[in-house]
Amino acid sequence: MLLQISEPGIKPLKPRRIAVGIDLGTTHSLVATVDDQRPKVLEDGQGRVLLPSVVHYRADHTVDVGYEAIAWQNDDPENTFVSVKRYMGRGRDDLPETHNAPYRFADVPGMVQFETRAGTVSPVQISAEILKALRERAIRALGDDIAGAVITVPAYFDDAQRQATKDAAKLAGLEVFRLLNEPTAAAVAYGLDQAAEGVYAVYDLGGGTFDISILKLTRGVFEVLATNGDPALGGDDFDRAVYDWMLREAGISAPNAGDARRLLSAAREAKERLSEQDSAPIIAPLSDGAAVRCTLSRETFDTLTSDLVKRTITPVRKALRDAGLSIEDIKGVVLVGGATRMPCIRKAVADFFQQPPRVDLDPDKVVAIGAALQANALAGNRGDDDWLLLDVIPLSLGIETMGGLTEKIIPRNSTLPLARAQDFTTWKDGQTAMSIHVVQGERELVSECRSLARFELRGIPPMVAGAARVRVTFQVDADGLLSVSAAEQTSGVEAKIEVKPSYGLNDADITRMIEDSYKHARHDIEARRLREQKVEALRLIEATEAALAEDSELLSADELVVIHENMRILKETSDGNDWEAIKKAADALNEASTEFASRRMNHSIRKALAGQKLEELDA
Amino acid sequence: MTPEATRNYFELFQLPPSFQLDLDRLDRRYREIQARVHPDKAAHLSDTEKRLFLQWATLANEAYNTLKRPLDRARYLLRIHGVDTREEDNTAMPPEFLLEQIEWREELQAAVALKSLTALDGLAARLRKEMNSLLGSLATLLDVERRHPAAADVVRQLAFLEKLGRDIDQAQTELEE
Numbered sequence: 001m002l003l004q005i006s007e008p009g010i011k012p013l014k015p016r017r018i019a020v021g022i023d024l025g026t027t028h029s030l031v032a033t034v035d036d037q038r039p040k041v042l043e044d045g046q047g048r049v050l051l052p053s054v055v056h057y058r059a060d061h062t063v064d065v066g067y068e069a070i071a072w073q074n075d076d077p078e079n080t081f082v083s084v085k086r087y088m089g090r091g092r093d094d095l096p097e098t099h100n101a102p103y104r105f106a107d108v109p110g111m112v113q114f115e116t117r118a119g120t121v122s123p124v125q126i127s128a129e130i131l132k133a134l135r136e137r138a139i140r141a142l143g144d145d146i147a148g149a150v151i152t153v154p155a156y157f158d159d160a161q162r163q164a165t166k167d168a169a170k171l172a173g174l175e176v177f178r179l180l181n182e183p184t185a186a187a188v189a190y191g192l193d194q195a196a197e198g199v200y201a202v203y204d205l206g207g208g209t210f211d212i213s214i215l216k217l218t219r220g221v222f223e224v225l226a227t228n229g230d231p232a233l234g235g236d237d238f239d240r241a242v243y244d245w246m247l248r249e250a251g252i253s254a255p256n257a258g259d260a261r262r263l264l265s266a267a268r269e270a271k272e273r274l275s276e277q278d279s280a281p282i283i284a285p286l287s288d289g290a291a292v293r294c295t296l297s298r299e300t301f302d303t304l305t306s307d308l309v310k311r312t313i314t315p316v317r318k319a320l321r322d323a324g325l326s327i328e329d330i331k332g333v334v335l336v337g338g339a340t341r342m343p344c345i346r347k348a349v350a351d352f353f354q355q356p357p358r359v360d361l362d363p364d365k366v367v368a369i370g371a372a373l374q375a376n377a378l379a380g381n382r383g384d385d386d387w388l389l390l391d392v393i394p395l396s397l398g399i400e401t402m403g404g405l406t407e408k409i410i411p412r413n414s415t416l417p418l419a420r421a422q423d424f425t426t427w428k429d430g431q432t433a434m435s436i437h438v439v440q441g442e443r444e445l446v447s448e449c450r451s452l453a454r455f456e457l458r459g460i461p462p463m464v465a466g467a468a469r470v471r472v473t474f475q476v477d478a479d480g481l482l483s484v485s486a487a488e489q490t491s492g493v494e495a496k497i498e499v500k501p502s503y504g505l506n507d508a509d510i511t512r513m514i515e516d517s518y519k520h521a522r523h524d525i526e527a528r529r530l531r532e533q534k535v536e537a538l539r540l541i542e543a544t545e546a547a548l549a550e551d552s553e554l555l556s557a558d559e560l561v562v563i564h565e566n567m568r569i570l571k572e573t574s575d576g577n578d579w580e581a582i583k584k585a586a587d588a589l590n591e592a593s594t595e596f597a598s599r600r601m602n603h604s605i606r607k608a609l610a611g612q613k614l615e616e617l618d619a
Numbered sequence: 620m621t622p623e624a625t626r627n628y629f630e631l632f633q634l635p636p637s638f639q640l641d642l643d644r645l646d647r648r649y650r651e652i653q654a655r656v657h658p659d660k661a662a663h664l665s666d667t668e669k670r671l672f673l674q675w676a677t678l679a680n681e682a683y684n685t686l687k688r689p690l691d692r693a694r695y696l697l698r699i700h701g702v703d704t705r706e707e708d709n710t711a712m713p714p715e716f717l718l719e720q721i722e723w724r725e726e727l728q729a730a731v732a733l734k735s736l737t738a739l740d741g742l743a744a745r746l747r748k749e750m751n752s753l754l755g756s757l758a759t760l761l762d763v764e765r766r767h768p769a770a771a772d773v774v775r776q777l778a779f780l781e782k783l784g785r786d787i788d789q790a791q792t793e794l795e796e
């Protein structure tokens with residue numbers, strides 16, 4: 001029995017659209033694309049593929065990104081940001097390690113912000129600088145603007161961290177096709193490269209995050225069965241373990257920010273060297289002219305870090321249990337992330353899974369390559385060999401109930417996209433508003449889960465207590481992002497929702513930041529809007545034409561006329577320069593083809609099942 | 620047929636509405652549908668189509684999960700037959716069943732007090748066996764004898780056991796941390 005997914009529901013567009021995959025890592029970032037059917041990682045002017053995720057702010061507000069920023073690390077630590085991914089979507093209370101960071105934290109609620117000599121910046125803005133650098137690299141390498149990007153995130157990232165990543169991409173002027181989980185991206189790259197089938201575990205230990213995903217690979221379907229991880233565990237923590245040991249060895253208690261940076265860099269160098277050698281000499285000059293000199297043996301290193309290694313095994317166990325599987329069910333273990341080069345990690349993984357892990361693909365590049373493959377597919381560039389990705393929500397979603405307890409509404413590891421409706425009622429006569437607190441996490445106490453947002457429902461028609469029935473629908477899309485809508489059931493009135501994200505930015509913030517970055521050139525914004533609307537219009541016209549070519553028999557003659565007429569108007573307006581008119585015409589065409597689109601879906605599903613029934617008869 | 624108008628999940632997958640279900644077939648049809656309606660397939664399409672794909676894919680997941688999990692499938696079948704399992708307000712259970720529950724709970728508490736993962740694993744395994752035997756009788760009640768009220772009683776008992784399973788799971792998780 002063959003699963004036929006080769007014929008996509010709707011034919012892709014003809015013109016090739018350039019799409020890229022971006023691995024926005026804690027320590028390194030990469031950009032890749034698919035060129036002539038083959039994925040390839042793009043290089044900078046000097047032939048390097050890894051861009052260090054480091055951003056330096058200068059006094060004149062210009063920034064250095066990557067290697068140029070690294071050069072500032074020791075001399076200007078306050079304005080040089082490393083591992084900023086750890087701060088995405090995080091408040092100050094979430095960060096036990098902040099006392100060690102050399103940054104000046106701004107005193108603001110919500111997501112952390114830093115004071116720099118170029119003003120206050122958020123992790124979202126810093127990440128946007130990295131993304132901009134990669135976007136420019138891609139434009140230079142490919143000679144054309146890019147239509148969109150798939151950006152990877154740790155599978156265990158919660159809603160706030162995902163939203164922050166998406167916001168950073170918007171700020172960098174990237175159209176986000178999709179946020180893709182890093183281990184899933186790796187599985188796509190690995191699965192397609194090795195034609196793998198069966199249940200695989202992807203163990204991804206990067207610079208700052210750890211993910212474990214269990215996936216089932218069957219003919220063109222990548223299905224995540226369970227995922228788990230630790231969003232604050234990675235190679236950085238191994239550096240810190242060595243650093244703490246160095247301080248003890250050298251009898252230093254409180255190094256200044258510059259020294260701390262130098263010692264950390266030395267610690268990391270030694271750690272990386274120990275992947276090849278049995279011992280590593282460490283020499284780190286200090287600002288007072290002295291130097292720390294010592295030798296770290298692999299044995300000592302393994303002892304220093306054994307707890308960190310163990311901390312990765314607990315999530316592995318949980319993921320296996322959630323998937324309802326045991327070790328014997330796992331056909332292969334794929335290692336991803338630079339930190340999996342450490343022998344202690346390879347040994348721990350081999351011991352746990354009772355098989356040697358697979359290291360066929362470059363652990364630095366595999367995530368970016370998977371993202372590029374997916375971006376290419378999403379751009380509509382793939383013809384016949386398409387695949388399906390079914391991913392899951394990593395952490396349960398819940399709402400706060402009486403006594404600070406969480407009531408789970410969506411359990412972790414549910415396949416995306418998904419929706420859950422929940423009814424609420426008023427507890428006071430004439431009550432017209434209520435507030436819902438949404439949290440993410442596995443614990444019973446609200447205070448031990450991550451607060452995502454408070455939703456303020458307004459405009460409930462006044463009734464006696466308990467008579468109103470407000471149905472709140474929680475929708476989680478394929479990116480793992482939550483949106484909420486509400487309607488009063490007895491009157492049908494849509495309640496208005498005001499979202500107060502606990503750690504994120506709201507849409508107005510994003511718009512303001514984008515406009516700020518164009519502050520001195522009003523017409524830039526207009527030009528950009530016009531360009532975007534024209535691209536959008538072209539895309540819509542092409543999609544509609546393709547749909548008509550395929551399924552116009554699903555329409556009556558009258559309906560056909562209406563769609564053609566709307567298409568003609570859109571074509572006409574999009575030759576002009578009025579972006580608002582183009583948008584209006586596009587909306588009108590969208591509206592006019594809603595029913596058509598819906599019929600086409602039904603048709604496509606019926607056809608699919610009919611085809612499958614025939615195959616079942618044959619089998 | 621809009622996603623909202625698709626009332627019957629069995630019809631969606633074109634499978635006969637019975638408790639005993641060809642799960643391989645369900646799997647294949649689910650994937651066949653997702654391959655057509657998943658939002659990834661609409662990334663290059665219009666906003667209207669994007670929204671439609673999202674709705675359909677959400678419905679397909681909901682339908683698949685309902686039919687895949689035996690207890691949800693049973694509830695769903697009973698609802699089709701107009702029987703409400705009334706799990707929130709009907710807690711009347713046979714006394715032997717309640718006694719058993721007390722024993723399960725005591726064992727769970729003992730395992731937690733001992734911090735014994737092995738004991739919890741053993742408990743989880745026994746619970747699975749117990750649930751499987753109840754699911755067997757549910758199949759007879761629903762598909763053969765068509766005794767729906769009796770089936771609703773068994774569903775309520777199974778819901779109790781499922782809750783116990785989740786508590787064991789939670790205890791395992793907390794112990795591992």
Ligand SMILES: Nc1ncnc2c1ncn2[C@@H]1O[C@H](COP(=O)(O)OP(=O)(O)OP(=O)(O)O)[C@@H](O)[C@H]1O
Pocket residue numbers: 024025026027028029085205206207208209210234235236268271272273275336337338339340341342363364
């Ligand atoms: N040879 C090596 N031995 C040990 N560790 C290494 C080696 N090479 C790289 N690393 C470590 O790998 C980590 C970086 O890995 P990687 O580039 O995969 O992370 P990232 O993608 O930036 O982070 P994340 O995926 O967590 O966001 C760093 O901690 C680095 O020190």
Ligand SMILES: [Mg+2]
Pocket residue numbers: 023025026182206207337367
């Ligand atoms: Mg990574």
